[in-house]
Amino acid sequence: MEPFFSRYRNALTLVAVLAAQLILLATQVNAPTRGAKGEHREGRRVNLARYAVAGAVAPLERMFSGMGHGLRWTWSDYIYLRDVRQQDRALKADVDRLRLEEAELAADAAQGRRLQALLGFQEHYIDRTVVAQVIGTGGSDQSRVLLIDKGAGDGLKADMAVITPDGVVGKVRDVFPHTAMVLEINDQTSGAGAVLETTRIRGIVRGNSAGQVQVIGLLPDGRIHAGERVLTSGGDMVFPRGLAVGTITAVANDKQHPPYIVLTLQPAADLTRLEEVLVVTSTSAKAVAPEMVEVENAAQAAAAALPSVDATQATQPGQPVAVHPITPLHTDRYTPGVTPPAEQMQAGQNAAPVNGGTH
Amino acid sequence: MATRPVMTMEGSARRRTFHPVVMVLVSALALVAQSYMGYKLPRLALIDLPLLTVVYFSIMLRSPLTGTLGGTALGLAQDALGGHLMGVNGMLKAMVGYAAASLGVRLDVENPMVRLLLAALFTLGNSVVGFVIVARLAGMEMQWMWLHETARVLANGALAAPYYWLLDKLRRRD
Numbered sequence: 015m016e017p018f019f020s021r022y023r024n025a026l027t028l029v030a031v032l033a034a035q036l037i038l039l040a041t042q043v044n045a046p047t048r049g050a051k052g053e054h055r056e057g058r059r060v061n062l063a064r065y066a067v068a069g070a071v072a073p074l075e076r077m078f079s080g081m082g083h084g085l086r087w088t089w090s091d092y093i094y095l096r097d098v099r100q101q102d103r104a105l106k107a108d109v110d111r112l113r114l115e116e117a118e119l120a121a122d123a124a125q126g127r128r129l130q131a132l133l134g135f136q137e138h139y140i141d142r143t144v145v146a147q148v149i150g151t152g153g154s155d156q157s158r159v160l161l162i163d164k165g166a167g168d169g170l171k172a173d174m175a176v177i178t179p180d181g182v183v184g185k186v187r188d189v190f191p192h193t194a195m196v197l198e199i200n201d202q203t204s205g206a207g208a209v210l211e212t213t214r215i216r217g218i219v220r221g222n223s224a225g226q227v228q229v230i231g232l233l234p235d236g237r238i239h240a241g242e243r244v245l246t247s248g249g250d251m252v253f254p255r256g257l258a259v260g261t262i263t264a265v266a267n268d269k270q271h272p273p274y275i276v277l278t279l280q281p282a283a284d285l286t287r288l289e290e291v292l293v294v295t296s297t298s299a300k301a302v303a304p305e306m307v308e309v310e311n312a313a314q315a316a317a318a319a320l321p322s323v324d325a326t327q328a329t330q331p332g333q334p335v336a337v338h339p340i341t342p343l344h345t346d347r348y349t350p351g352v353t354p355p356a357e358q359m360q361a362g363q364n365a366a367p368v369n370g371g372t373h
Numbered sequence: 374m375a376t377r378p379v380m381t382m383e384g385s386a387r388r389r390t391f392h393p394v395v396m397v398l399v400s401a402l403a404l405v406a407q408s409y410m411g412y413k414l415p416r417l418a419l420i421d422l423p424l425l426t427v428v429y430f431s432i433m434l435r436s437p438l439t440g441t442l443g444g445t446a447l448g449l450a451q452d453a454l455g456g457h458l459m460g461v462n463g464m465l466k467a468m469v470g471y472a473a474a475s476l477g478v479r480l481d482v483e484n485p486m487v488r489l490l491l492a493a494l495f496t497l498g499n500s501v502v503g504f505v506i507v508a509r510l511a512g513m514e515m516q517w518m519w520l521h522e523t524a525r526v527l528a529n530g531a532l533a534a535p536y537y538w539l540l541d542k543l544r545r546r547d
Contacts, residue, residue: 024437028471031445035460035467036510042458043511067453074405082413151411152455153404155418156507156515159456161408187456195456202514203457223515286415 064188064195068161072193075150076163143177143292144168149193158201158225160184162291165192173252175294181258181282182206182246183291194293198285199259200227207249208259213237216247217277219259227260229277230268238265244279254297258282390545391430399540400426400447408454419521419528421496422536423447423462424469428495429537431470432477432488433544444470458511465503469495485534492533493526500525 019026144164152159164170166189176183176196184198185206197204200221208219208229215238217229229244242262248255260279268274403422410417427447431440448466452459473495480487500522508515 024441024471027438028441028467031441031467032464035445035449035463039458039460039464039506039511042460063449063459064453064456067450070401071405071408071450071454074401075409078405078409148412150405150408150454151418152457153407153411153423153451154421154455154462155521157455157457159454160412161454197456201456223513224518286412288412 065190068190068193075161079149142296144295146291146293148288148291158198158221160196160198162194162196165190165194167191169295170194170293175253176291177257178283178291182253183283185252200225200285206253207247208244209247211243211245227279227281232275234275240264391543392545395543396430404450419525420532421529423451424499425492425529425533425536427466427470428473428492429540431473432482435474435477437471437474440470440474441467461506464506465499469499488537489530489533493530496526496529
């Protein structure tokens with residue numbers, strides 16, 4: 015027996031190693047642990063492995079990142095100072111212009127606040143963020159993961175939204191003491207609730223294997239066109255509502271899930287060139303922005319024009335209330351009560367007057 | 374000018390050695406550089422430095438056991454950092470380490486052309502088996518993109534020569 019093992023030691027080691035990893039893979043694929051919100055969660059052992067590797071690699075990455083920033087800072091602030099005088103003049107002109115604009119905006123903001131107070135419409139908006147530096151990535155072109163230099167010590171938790179001023183980046187996946195792993199929105203395991211800006215059609219944002227951001231779960235609709243902006247819907251309880259996700263670049267049929275369509279987006283945040291990101295650590299209820307007030311008013315106007323239920327007639331709970339159909343602009347042959355009974359009609363007679371008719 | 378034979382049995386007895394600390398440090402640096410490169414130079418994400426490192430140490434040490442275990446360790450570390458399924462890269466690098474060490478016994482691995490071809494071959498093998506594992510075994514969505522894979526093979530092959538030349542400097546003097 016011994017010669018067999020010693021003779022095939024290498025091959026047996028390979029087989030054992032592959033078998034062990036195959037089992038590890040199977041446990042992750044077949045029995046994923048689900049979190050409180052139904053999202054994919056890994057087992058403790060896998061998390062520990064990630065924890066160990068991230069803990070070992072992060073200090074080196076932080077060092078490299080720091081060196082890179084130091085070199086760039088030295089170059090841009092001390093060595094490369096061409097055109098600084100010209101830029102200074104241009105910036106001073108910009109400041110003068112911005113002061114004038116600021117005065118106008120202050121007046122608009124005051125009006126917006128008054129409208130918000132009148133409407134009393136509450137929505138969750140970003141309250142507090144933590145600025146984090148990107149210090150690394152997942153290290154393969156299949157993985158859309160970022161490593162940032164802030165962790166549990168800075169108040170970060172799993173599932174916190176990660177954004178830039180341009181738009182959504184992703185969400186915090188794993189948190190370590192001084193670093194955190196961020197899953198980008200173009201990763202195929204990510205997901206976020208989205209809404210099309212003008213049509214208000216809702217879908218799910220996710221990435222595909224090629225690293226493109228897509229919106230799935232939509233039925234074909236003639237109103238959906240390339241160029242429309244896509245925003246977060248807030249329905250996923252991770253991303254605050256109204257953040258820019260991207261702009262539609264292509265609309266195609268979802269070959270894997272007919273009859274649905276899939277929208278390909280150009281991400282609002284440049285996911286390939288991220289330096290600093292903002293982690294949303296808390297949100298709070300605030301009044302909506304002025305443009306949302308307009309949307310709300312438009313919704314109220316549309317509701318008023320529709321057949322309505324008179325709530326004042328419902329005196330007791332459970333009692334049916336009367337529905338008042340809207341008054342027609344003119345009578346026609348289809349309006350109930352206008353058409354005479356069949357026995358009273360004669361051949362060649364019109365049932366109801368026709369606008370502009372000569373019968 | 375006399376050319377060195379590509380295949381030789383004479384050199385098989387002479388193993389190139391490295392200090393274990395050097396091997397661990399080079400592997401860790403390859404991992405860090407791969408991760409750092411991903412966001413500084415996203416186009417260079419095609420290059421798989423951990424793969425090139427596994428191939429190099431395996432062909433130079435000519436030990437399938439070391440190749441398998443070293444490849445597994447580096448692959449699992451790559452998986453842990455990547456945020457996806459643990460074991461995909463571990464299996465791939467274990468197979469690459471084993472195969473490279475087995476080939477290293479039969480080939481003249483000092484020849485730059487052989488190194489380039491080996492790096493390109495193992496890159497392609499890594500991609501093909503990786504596709505099978507991810508798309509078929511794990512059932513994840515993955516598309517095979519010929520252009521992308523060709524670029525990856527060429528990029529890794531091209532980098533292999535200078536990278537291996539640098540690593541040669543860390544070799545122990547016999």
